[in-house]
Amino acid sequence: MEAIKPLQTRNPGIKTAWIIFWHLFFWMGMISFFVFLARTNDEQLTTRELVIIFLLYPLINISLFYLNYLVFIPNFLNRKKYLQYAGIVALSIVCYGLFKYGIGLLFKDVVLVRQKGHVIPFSTYFYSSIFTSLIFVFLSTALKFSSDWFLNERIQRDLENQRLSAELAFLKSQINPHFLFNSLNSIYSLAYQRSETTPEAILKLSEIMRYMLYECNDAKVDLDKELQYLQNYIDLQKIRFGAKAFIDFKVEGNITNQKIEPLLLIAFIENAFKHGVANDITSPIKLLINVADGKLHFYIQNKKHTLNRDAAGGIGLINVQRRLNLLYPDRYSLNIRDEENTYTCELSITL
Incomplete structure (x- = not known):
């Protein structure tokens, strides 16, 4: 029986380009949607405020999304290093929270100051940052598991199709000799009888x-x-x-x-x-x-x-x-x- 060949991806460069395109399309669509809502509901936001709130901070959260998606999950979670994964994710969330608070101090008037000059305390902002980071970690984990599951399913289907094709080729290859054997016996009988x-x-x-x-x-x-x-x-x-x-x-x-x-x-x-x-x-x-x-x-x-x-x-x-x-x-x-x-x-x- 013909050996089953490993799955080969056609044009991997084109496939990667399409994945990058759809990821960019999704994030640009989400950011544009929230910017549109902000401009519709609050005409007082300046361009500087929109860039900080709806571009800078989303990019920071998106970077955590892909850090978990491309680095943490493949190197820790997929290798069943669960404690290391939990520890590195927790450390990253804390570091991201501190980093975002530092960015907030640089743009205090936009990020930390609310109506009537009220300043958001560190604890409140930090807990809110942890919650946001957890959402992005959860989304990236769900996406990674979903994409890996669909990829594995496709690989299994391809392997099964290859196995069935090989088995069918084997069965058909048995038919020809079997048929030829019987037919030659018949012709031999005729020849023997002249x-x-x-x-x-x-x-x-x-x-x-x-x-x-x-x-x-x-x-x-x-x-x-x-x-x-x-x-x-x-x-x-x-x-x-x-x-x-x-x-x-x-x-x-x-x-x-x-x-x-x-x-x-x-x-x-x-x-x-x-x-x-x-x-x-x-x-x-x-x-x-x-x-x-x-x-x-x-x-x-x-x-x-x-x-x-x-x-x-x-x-x-x-x-x-x-x-x-x-x-x-x-x-x-x-x-x-x-x-x-x-x-x-x-x-x-x-x-």
């Missing part, structure tokens, strides 16, 4: 292999081409059995402009020919494919053969069931009835 239909059988096999090699590389193929592939396989089996092959194959509904995962149905038909009775005119292999309302209904029934049951007979059906689980989760139903004289498979897929 049958005149051997060249025609080889030509049919060539058409089948061309389809499998060149048209099954896409995730989905046209349903009509897939059904033509099944018809070619049935024709190959008829060549093998000659006039003794009896199969009732019907296709109903509109099969054009429909898509299906390639090589899903062949295993059921292979199983019917390999382990069933194909040369009994009273009990032909019955195969019906009906397409209606965006659903494909597949029905096949064969009379059971009691001889030549080799141990490898179930590989194809096991693979197709696994592929159905991967490709059509909750979009298919499969009913297999192994009765005394007949073997029946009914499959319904939402295309």
Whole structure:
């Protein structure tokens, strides 16, 4: 199975530029909003006061936001150094409170002086600063945890998609040798009998292999081409059995402009020919494919053969069931009835 490659970020420089842009856009929008409210509610604020209150102090708080977001959380909290993280955050909040109070002393008339000349005491201002700093630390922590969670979820989805793709490639790689093995056995039987239909059988096999090699590389193929592939396989089996092959194959509904995962149905038909009775005119292999309302209904029934049951007979059906689980989760139903004289498979897929 193909190894799962680590997640690679496309154009990391462009991604970083977009992140910086949206962060700048958010903070500029918030500052502009509060400046607008201030000018609307209080026409007495000067440009100097607006710059100090709505630009200088927000920039100080924003710097604490990113100090926690870019330095403290990655180096302490993410490494499970909880005590160190709590201590460095507490120390930073205290230092920021002292620093902002120092800035307030420089612009005392704007920051610390209120109406009627009342000066805000240090304790009141300091507690208010701690509360504001805690809000910014909380917001940066919430943003960091949220972004890391979404990133981890995306990485897990990408890894799961890569795993599923590798598993599907592995399952499909098993189909070709399995099918080729059975077909070559049939042609060998014809050649051994010196049958005149051997060249025609080889030509049919060539058409089948061309389809499998060149048209099954896409995730989905046209349903009509897939059904033509099944018809070619049935024709190959008829060549093998000659006039003794009896199969009732019907296709109903509109099969054009429909898509299906390639090589899903062949295993059921292979199983019917390999382990069933194909040369009994009273009990032909019955195969019906009906397409209606965006659903494909597949029905096949064969009379059971009691001889030549080799141990490898179930590989194809096991693979197709696994592929159905991967490709059509909750979009298919499969009913297999192994009765005394007949073997029946009914499959319904939402295309």
